[in-house]
Every structure is written in C-alpha cells, then in structure tokens.
Amino acid sequence: MKIKPIIGILGGIGSGKSMVAACFAGVGCGVLDADALAHDILNEPVVLTAMVGRWGGDVLDDAGGVNRRWIAEKVFDSPRELNFLNGLVHPRVLKRFEVAIETYQADPDICGIVLDMPLLLEVGWGEKCDFLIFVDCSEKKRAERITKNGKIDIEQLKKRENVQISLDKKKQKAHYRVNNNSDESDVAEQVAQIFSNITESSQ
Template identity: 30%
Template sequence: MQFKHGILTIGVTGGIGSGKTTVCRFFEELGAKVIYADDLAKRIMEEDENLKKKIKKIFGEEAYIGGKLNRKFIADIIFSDETKKSKLESLVHPAVIREIISEFKKIAREKSYDFVIVEAALIFESGFDSELDYIIVVDADEEVKIKRIMERDNCSREEVLNRMKMQMDPAKKRELADIFIQNDGDIETLRNKVKFLYSLFQKISKLTGDS
C-alpha cells in the first residue's frame, strides 16, 4: 500500500461544535502527531510580512494589533461577508497546505511517527482532501452543536446559526468522508472511538511497501 507522502496521513474535519478538536486531542494523548491547520494559519498570517500586507488591504489596519492577528475582528467579518472570506482563504490556504506537505515529508524522512493527523475545518473546501490518505468527518446533532458553541463562545443562538450557514452542509461532508464519527454521546464514548481508530491506523501504517 503506497501512501501519498511516504507516510499515512489522515485529515480530521467537521463543522463548528462537532468536536473535531477534541478528537484530535485524544489522538495526541495516545501518541499521534497532530498538525492543527488553524494554528499554522495563524502563525503564517503573523510571520509572513507580504501576506500581512495583503490581509490589511482586505480588512484594514484593524486586522492586526501590535503585529498580532486580530482574530475576533476578522472572524466577525468573514462570517458575514462571503467575498472577503473567499479572498482570505485564497491567500492563506495555499501557504498552509505547502507547510503541511513539507511537514509530512520531514516526518516520513525521520520516521518519527507511524501516521500524521491534520485537523482542519476546510479540508474539502480548500481541495486539501486530494493530499490525504483518509479523511475522518466528525459531526453531531445540530441542537447539540448549537448548545456547545453557545456555551464555549458565550454567544447567541442566532450568531451560531449564522456561522453554521457559512459552512459546508454537514451531510455533504459525511458523504465525502472515509470514516464518520457521530459525536452526540459522552466524552468517554468519543475517547473509545478514537482509541479504536488509533489502533486501526497503526495497523494500516504497517502496510507500506510493495503491497
């Protein structure tokens, strides 16, 4: 079995409130390497001076405070302005994907992990799915997701619904998934699902070579 980047790569995605980050934290606890695309994007947006200029051109000087990304300011805009959201993604996604692929190659060379997990909200939307061996989609009942986000972000139901409208239809993501996790239950149920997948990926990672 041949992997796309010399090592087994798995994407984890899902809409807001689905629990995809919790899934990735469990993978980390078990010893997996996890790359968080959102953290990587933030670092690139703060360190790449050329990119910063382009972002300021779209969002204005308020996009940064003391050189640091003004995340809430930008988030408030992109969740209500599809054009600016698309412009930002067209700038950031290619840079993030290049960085992740570079990391894949480094890990494959060093043989430091059996497989790599990438947590990213926009795997399908950015076309990054073509660079991954498997994709896990995490989802939950809509009311469960709304409650989670309202509690986590201290925001209104209307704000959550507006943010959900800007994302890909969860049903479409489920159709595109290689593996689907329904996350309506308690935390231990989710942890056990991740433990099973961790063991499965360890086995798959050994199937490299001529097979």
C-alpha cells in the same frame, strides 16, 4: 521507509474535531492544526500589510495585533472578502502542511498523520488523505460548546457553515465516524478502535 497513513478530520464547527485529533495524538499520530497555523500566518508582516491595505486599521487590535473577531465578521458577510482572506492564508497553510507531512513521514516515532483542517475538502486536500473521519455531534451539543467557549455565537456559526460543504456531504465522504455526543473517554475508545482498523488495512 513505510508510508504512514494520512487521516483527515471532518465535522461541523463545535463538533469536537480538535478533541478527536488529540485522541489520535494519544495513539501515536502526529497532528497538524490548521487553525493554529492560520493564526500565526495572520501575524506575518506581508499578510498584515495586505489586510491593512484592503481593510484599513480596524483589522488591528489596540496592541497592534490581529483583531480576529473583526476579520471574521468582515469576511463571513462577504464572499468576496472571504476569498481575499483565503487567498492570503490558505496557500501558506498548505505549504507548511506539506513540509510538516514530510517531516512526520520520516519520524520513526510517528505512526500516522492527522490533518485537523476545518476546510479540508473545500481546499481540495481530501484527496491527499488515505482516510477521512467524520466527527458526528448533535446540533444542540455543538451550540452548547461554542456558546461556552465564547469565540463565536450561533449566528456566526451558521454564516461560516453556509460557505462550507454541507455536513451531509462530508459525512458521506468519510470512511469512519466518531460519535462525540458523550464524553472524552468514549471518544478516545472509538478513535483507538478506528486507528487499529486503519493500521490493519494499511499493512
């Protein structure tokens, strides 16, 4: 069985990493979405119990589910609380990623594996990637995107990025860059060319 390349996506919040990952899916790659997995994991009983035990009932919304906005405000104001949350979530995400990577490696219809993981380098998974892609996007565009989707504001963006490896360092580590200051069709063309280069170099 030929080993498929593992591709990690890097970039700032609102840069369009998930769009780039979707473009890789369009050329035949399997995509692993850490954010989606983390959302599922937050609702696991053992994780919920641990969070309620540490932070109390405010961690739950009116329906008894996870109040993600409250959690975000809590942890990004406190390195200690962020470390607690990461200690709960990251090992579980990484374990699921390992299983999914094995599954994709065995799938003949998948020609590459993409890791869409915001803290890819921070958790040490950059070393597991054969190629790193940096999604380059202006600060103005990123601000427009996060304001439009309403999930976080500019102040929260800065708090989150302050506890991450700098964008300059991520850019330096990347093998390729995708410019995401235009439209999705242009991004898709860039991704197709990059993946063609990757498959050629992997032969």
